[in-house]
Amino acid sequence: MKYTIAVIPGDGIGPEVTNQAKKALDAVAEVYDHIFLYKEVQMGACAIDKTGVPLPEETIKVCKEADAILFGAVGDPRFDNDPTAKIRPEQGLLQLRQELDLFCNVRPVKAYHHLLKNSPLKKEIISGTDVAIFRELSGGIYFGRKELSKDGKVAFDGCQYSVDEIIRIAHLAFKAAQNRKKKLTLIDKANVLETSRLWRKTVAEVAKDYKDVDLNFMFVDNATMQIVLNPKQFDVVLTENLFGDIISDVACVIGGSIGMLASSSIGKENALFEPIHGSYPQAKGKDIANPLASILSASLLLEHLGLQDEADAIQRAVEKSLDLGITTKDLRSKNQTFTTTSKVGDFIADYI
Amino acid sequence: MKYTIAVIPGDGIGPEVTNQAKKALDAVAEVYDHIFLYKEVQMGACAIDKTGVPLPEETIKVCKEADAILFGAVGDPRFDNDPTAKIRPEQGLLQLRQELDLFCNVRPVKAYHHLLKNSPLKKEIISGTDVAIFRELSGGIYFGRKELSKDGKVAFDGCQYSVDEIIRIAHLAFKAAQNRKKKLTLIDKANVLETSRLWRKTVAEVAKDYKDVDLNFMFVDNATMQIVLNPKQFDVVLTENLFGDIISDVACVIGGSIGMLASSSIGKENALFEPIHGSYPQAKGKDIANPLASILSASLLLEHLGLQDEADAIQRAVEKSLDLGITTKDLRSKNQTFTTTSKVGDFIADYI
Numbered sequence: 001m002k003y004t005i006a007v008i009p010g011d012g013i014g015p016e017v018t019n020q021a022k023k024a025l026d027a028v029a030e031v032y033d034h035i036f037l038y039k040e041v042q043m044g045a046c047a048i049d050k051t052g053v054p055l056p057e058e059t060i061k062v063c064k065e066a067d068a069i070l071f072g073a074v075g076d077p078r079f080d081n082d083p084t085a086k087i088r089p090e091q092g093l094l095q096l097r098q099e100l101d102l103f104c105n106v107r108p109v110k111a112y113h114h115l116l117k118n119s120p121l122k123k124e125i126i127s128g129t130d131v132a133i134f135r136e137l138s139g140g141i142y143f144g145r146k147e148l149s150k151d152g153k154v155a156f157d158g159c160q161y162s163v164d165e166i167i168r169i170a171h172l173a174f175k176a177a178q179n180r181k182k183k184l185t186l187i188d189k190a191n192v193l194e195t196s197r198l199w200r201k202t203v204a205e206v207a208k209d210y211k212d213v214d215l216n217f218m219f220v221d222n223a224t225m226q227i228v229l230n231p232k233q234f235d236v237v238l239t240e241n242l243f244g245d246i247i248s249d250v251a252c253v254i255g256g257s258i259g260m261l262a263s264s265s266i267g268k269e270n271a272l273f274e275p276i277h278g279s280y281p282q283a284k285g286k287d288i289a290n291p292l293a294s295i296l297s298a299s300l301l302l303e304h305l306g307l308q309d310e311a312d313a314i315q316r317a318v319e320k321s322l323d324l325g326i327t328t329k330d331l332r333s334k335n336q337t338f339t340t341t342s343k344v345g346d347f348i349a350d351y352i
Numbered sequence: 353m354k355y356t357i358a359v360i361p362g363d364g365i366g367p368e369v370t371n372q373a374k375k376a377l378d379a380v381a382e383v384y385d386h387i388f389l390y391k392e393v394q395m396g397a398c399a400i401d402k403t404g405v406p407l408p409e410e411t412i413k414v415c416k417e418a419d420a421i422l423f424g425a426v427g428d429p430r431f432d433n434d435p436t437a438k439i440r441p442e443q444g445l446l447q448l449r450q451e452l453d454l455f456c457n458v459r460p461v462k463a464y465h466h467l468l469k470n471s472p473l474k475k476e477i478i479s480g481t482d483v484a485i486f487r488e489l490s491g492g493i494y495f496g497r498k499e500l501s502k503d504g505k506v507a508f509d510g511c512q513y514s515v516d517e518i519i520r521i522a523h524l525a526f527k528a529a530q531n532r533k534k535k536l537t538l539i540d541k542a543n544v545l546e547t548s549r550l551w552r553k554t555v556a557e558v559a560k561d562y563k564d565v566d567l568n569f570m571f572v573d574n575a576t577m578q579i580v581l582n583p584k585q586f587d588v589v590l591t592e593n594l595f596g597d598i599i600s601d602v603a604c605v606i607g608g609s610i611g612m613l614a615s616s617s618i619g620k621e622n623a624l625f626e627p628i629h630g631s632y633p634q635a636k637g638k639d640i641a642n643p644l645a646s647i648l649s650a651s652l653l654l655e656h657l658g659l660q661d662e663a664d665a666i667q668r669a670v671e672k673s674l675d676l677g678i679t680t681k682d683l684r685s686k687n688q689t690f691t692t693t694s695k696v697g698d699f700i701a702d703y704i
């Protein structure tokens with residue numbers, strides 16, 4: 001079969017890790033006899049430099065038409081440390097999420113056997129963890145009204161949610177729970193926020209359609225602690241945009257490295273796959289960044305296209321690279337050798 | 353000397369832990385020849401049950417006039433799981449923070465030698481950690497406009513910050529940093545939020561008065577992960593209300609137990625001291641809750657009154673109880689015995 005894949009390398013280490021994911025996809029294409037047609041487009045700081053905007057029209061068009069989108073990372077310290085910058089790399093990603101209505105971000109968090117020792121958490125705490133975090137991605141304070149008063153002395157961010165926005169992701173999360181351990185935890189701050197109370201009420205309503213799933217609620221402050229204290233208590237976690245951003249980063253410590261976590265962002269018509277790690281500008285161009293999260297994003301992409309065997313082939317290759325310790329420095333355990341970004345990519349491709 | 357202390361036991365385990373803190377204060381009074389005059393007032397679910405409101409006028413009045421406030425906890429599952437409740441226990445605490453303008457919440461996070469084994473984190477990660485979290489407590493999304501549309505289908509929370517609100521807590525945080533390791537990390541989400549950009553800009557301005565303090569910035573998603581990955585990189589952490597709520601709960605895992613963390617909430621005229629843990633309703637009345645966070649709150653209270661020796665005496669007693677393992681079940685290590693809430697309180701008082 002022939003598939004068009006929009007590729008957005010982005011900033012920092014984005015291009016180098018995305019290249020390794022493409023190697024893995026190429027290997028899959030060869031073995032399983034597919035054609036993957038890559039259309040590379042710009043987003044982020046690199047797009048600002050070239051076109052003046054973080055998300056050129058061309059990028060939106062190509063992404064809309066593609067069968068799936070493979071994305072690296074955006075972000076650049078030049079903009080982070082300039083609070084007055086009006087145009088910023090991240091706007092590109094946020095705008096893309098909105099243009100394509102990518103409302104559901106799923107982040108699978110697993111403890112990899114070979115990486116247990118890499119986690120700051122004790123082995124007995126994390127071993128066996130398997131959580132799927134469902135983060136609402138196109139609403140909330142990310143997309144609310146933002147204002148700075150004329151005199152620059154008062155800033156404002158609005159956070160809004162509608163019942164419909166909550167319902168659509170709640171259904172996806174409950175369906176996922178049905179295929180897993182049948183437990184769903186809604187994370188909110190319902191003791192303080194009106195939006196959280198709407199989430200709680202709405203999700204409790206949706207739950208009536210999924211009587212086999214056990215629904216419980218947790219405040220975000222406690223939940224962020226609980227995911228570190230006892231991650232095994234969670235199965236499917238559902239939450240709004242900002243809380244999901246924070247919790248899924250914390251959950252990274254379970255996987256042993258943020259360099260291992262991939263995510264899918266699903267809309268009605270489009271889907272985007274990306275590593276959770278950011279653009280990691282300090283490592284840019286050094287061939288030291290861990291490409292596994294990007295490679296695992298490619299695996300999620302294949303799954304989304306219905307190519308389960310192909311997705312599994314990538315997963316197996318990743319497990320093998322962990323087995324053999326053919327990994328970048330961040331995953332190395334004491335005295336073990338490590339290798340480069342591109343060599344990890346080569347190994348994965350060869351193994352497939 | 354004679355001091356008036358407003359005591360708000362509150363809900364759940366609030367009353368029983370606060371009682372132990374009072375025992376410690378009574379012991380201090382005896383040894384150091386002070387008089388502590390307690391004025392007990394209501395707040396939270398218990399106040400709703402008795403008076404219909406979570407924060408009666410009488411409570412505000414007594415708190416305003418007291419030399420310091422000792423607070424337990426508020427919260428009750430009857431309200432948490434009813435998203436339509438118009439009156440809630442937490443409103444009492446939020447309103448009190450606002451009435452007394454308690455804008456600066458400080459949460460010291462330390463790894464206690466005897467509790468290293470209790471943390472889900474590996475010993476080498478946490479040992480030696482000493483962080484002070486400065487959380488803005490009277491602004492942000494907690495106190496912004498809240499709205500639910502007439503048809504109940506759209507909810508809204510507004511988050512607002514002014515330069516003045518940021519400046520006053522920034523000065524306190526920088527001053528604290530000067531007396532510590534001279535490092536301040538501002539935690540925000542400046543790549544997305546307008547309020548965060550105002551924080552970044554304003555704090556960078558304030559930093560000019562504290563040239564000896566090293567200022568750096570971190571996004572909240574990354575920061576929440578970093579505090580677990582490598583807590584020792586932090587000295588003073590400064591952040592806005594909601595992020596501070598989340599981060600300080602996560603930081604609890606460093607102390608080995610949320611039952612060990614105390615906090616001060618400082619305003620221009622008043623100061624309140626409370627354990628970080630909540631009302632823990634499951635444990636209410638069972639004499640099993642860990643009273644040490646409340647006892648340590650009493651120590652912070654004494655420090656605030658300028659009674660440093662007295663504060664140290666409580667600290668030493670707490671260390672001793674950890675030494676001897678005279679603690680509640682949550683702090684117990686394998687096969688060790690444990691004791692009750694009130695026995696821990698008795699031991700601390702005796703030791704003082």
Ligand SMILES: CC(C)[C@H](C(=O)O)[C@@H](O)C(=O)O
Nearest residue numbers: 074075090093245543544573
């Ligand atoms: C880059 C940033 C805007 C983004 C977010 O906050 O959503 C990132 O942290 C993520 O989680 O994808």
Ligand SMILES: CC(C)[C@H](C(=O)O)[C@@H](O)C(=O)O
Nearest residue numbers: 191192221426427442445597
């Ligand atoms: C009880 C609740 C409103 C409160 C908060 O969110 O501030 C609590 O979690 C805290 O941290 O003191």
